[in-house]
Amino acid sequence: EAQVTQNPRYLITVTGKKLTVTCSQNMNHEYMSWYRQDPGLGLRQIYYSMNVEVTDKGDVPEGYKVSRKEKRNFPLILESPSPNQTSLYFCASSTRRREIAGGITSTDTQYFGPGTRLTVL
Amino acid sequence: GQNIDQPTEMTATEGAIVQINCTYQTSGFNGLFWYQQHAGEAPTFLSYNVLDGLEEKGRFSSFLSRSKGYSYLLLKELQMKDSASYLCAVIGNTPLVFGKGTRLSVIA
Numbered sequence: 001e002a003q004v005t006q007n008p009r010y011l012i013t014v015t016g017k018k019l020t021v022t023c024s025q026n027m028n029h030e031y032m033s034w035y036r037q038d039p040g041l042g043l044r045q046i047y048y049s050m051n052v053e054v055t056d057k058g059d060v061p062e063g064y065k066v067s068r069k070e071k072r073n074f075p076l077i078l079e080s081p082s083p084n085q086t087s088l089y090f091c092a093s094s095t096r097r098r099e100i101a102g103g104i105t106s107t108d109t110q111y112f113g114p115g116t117r118l119t120v121l
Numbered sequence: 122g123q124n125i126d127q128p129t130e131m132t133a134t135e136g137a138i139v140q141i142n143c144t145y146q147t148s149g150f151n152g153l154f155w156y157q158q159h160a161g162e163a164p165t166f167l168s169y170n171v172l173d174g175l176e177e178k179g180r181f182s183s184f185l186s187r188s189k190g191y192s193y194l195l196l197k198e199l200q201m202k203d204s205a206s207y208l209c210a211v212i213g214n215t216p217l218v219f220g221k222g223t224r225l226s227v228i229a
Contacts (some may be wrong), residue, residue, distance in 0.1 A: 029142060037218075041221065042219050042220060043208065043210075043219040043222075048216050059218075088161075090163055090164070109154070109166040110166070110217060112164050112165070114162070115161070
């Protein structure tokens with residue numbers, strides 16, 4: 001079954017204790033990204049990766065790190081979590097953009113993982 | 122800059138039709154997505170428009186006008202299970218940018 005998995009699904013931790021949220025996809029997708037979702041703010045992108053060893057900052061990268069050593073995995077690292085990082089986190093993957101008729105680029109659907117609810121005390 | 126606007130909340134009656142609008146201003150345009158998200162769950166794909174016009178998929182349709190920076194999602198024959206948030210998202214010259222979502226409540 002094609003899917004994006006995240007672990008853990010729920011985590012309560014304390015300020016300053018390093019943590020990693022794993023993300024893995026089995027669809028051979030090049031593009032992966034991390035989002036956080038907060039009430040009233042919607043989904044905001046943290047980091048994204050266009051392919052192995054290529055990562056870029058999204059809209060809210062402060063306090064987060066990522067790595068993309070393998071195509072299927074894209075872990076999110078919080079070196080020193082703080083309470084303002086309490087949120088619902090989603091990992092997503094999709095194929096790359098490609099050109100279709102008329103010079104217009106197209107892109108495949110982003111598939112989202114089930115989410116990780118993180119609470120930092 | 123990137124800006125995507127959609128209404129915060131809407132309410133509609135079971136069996137009715139509802140239209141959720143989305144306006145966007147982005148650097149470049151490479152497609153617009155609509156996602157459905159139930160509370161506490163992951164967004165799930167509904168539709169993708171890259172060319173102007175209407176895309177129909179069962180009870181759901183999505184319309185795009187690139188010249189106006191405008192899209193809408195049309196839901197017909199509303200069911201209680203359609204109560205959810207609906208997210209508009211645009212790919213421009215940067216990766217996917219989401220609106221804040223429209224929370225739809227379907228009432229009997």
